[in-house]
Amino acid sequence: MLDYKYPIISGCVLVIFSIKVFAQFDWQIRDGFDDITSRMGKVGADNCKVVDRNALFLPQDSVTHVPNIRQIGIDPVLPNRTNLLQLHNMALSRAFFYSFILQRAADDDEPGFMYYFLSAISDVAANRFINSSAIYFSPNMSFTPSYKGFFNKTMPLFAPRAFRSDDFNDPFHLERISTLNTIEAVDLGAIPNNSMSMNYTHSHYKINDWYSAWLPDFTRRQDSKTTYSVQITHANGTNETFTWHGPP
Secondary structure, eight states: OOOOHOOOHHHHHHHHHHHHHHTTTSSSSOHHHHHHHHHHHHHOOTTTSSSGGGGGOOOGGGSOSOOOOOGGBBOOOOOHHHHHHHHHHHHHHHHHHHHHHHHHSSSSOOOOHHHHHHHHHHHHHHTOOOEEEEEEOOOOOOOTTOOOEEGGGGOOOEEEEEEEEOTTTTTTTTTTOOOOOEEEETTTTOTTTOOTOOOOTTTTTTTHHHHHHHOOOOOGGGGGOEEEEEEEOOOSSSSEEEEEOOOO
């Protein structure tokens, strides 16, 4: 006759141990971190095109204590929020430069298409905490003086974007450690004709809330825009005060 005493005891010990392991975190209350992790885990490359667009955005209060440029010197900037302040300053710096140069320079001296790519790449390369930078144009609002064949003709869409690529799996990185030095640059406006889901100006491009908030610009009155002025001293000794429209 077989003795089942020891297998039964072992089975009971295994069940009790498993219940104890699986239940040791049940007493913890679900917090905001669990909510954010759950939201991010539900969206992936396989389902992002079919999920509800509201599931593609995190709540506005996901990041707290965001530095306010108008309150610098009044409200303290937390040590772990200084990178957000750097990001804000770089965005303003680019906005001021492009606003100034596109209104001040002659048509032949305006930045060409390649300059926009290099500018986006330099934004990412200058700060290891910035993983992406892009410049988006409204439809038929971008042209370059570099192409002499069709001068003053616009591109339907143009959006140079640079992003940091993970190069840990490159064959020449034997340590399999990302260097943070590989940057890819693409034109998000180079899409197939009549493609709605890839057109960043179309509502089917689900994450384009930022686009509709700024572009296209239907303002007809120039005096309603924010203006800036700068005094320029030329090499021949003459002075000039130039006024241009800049970021709000």
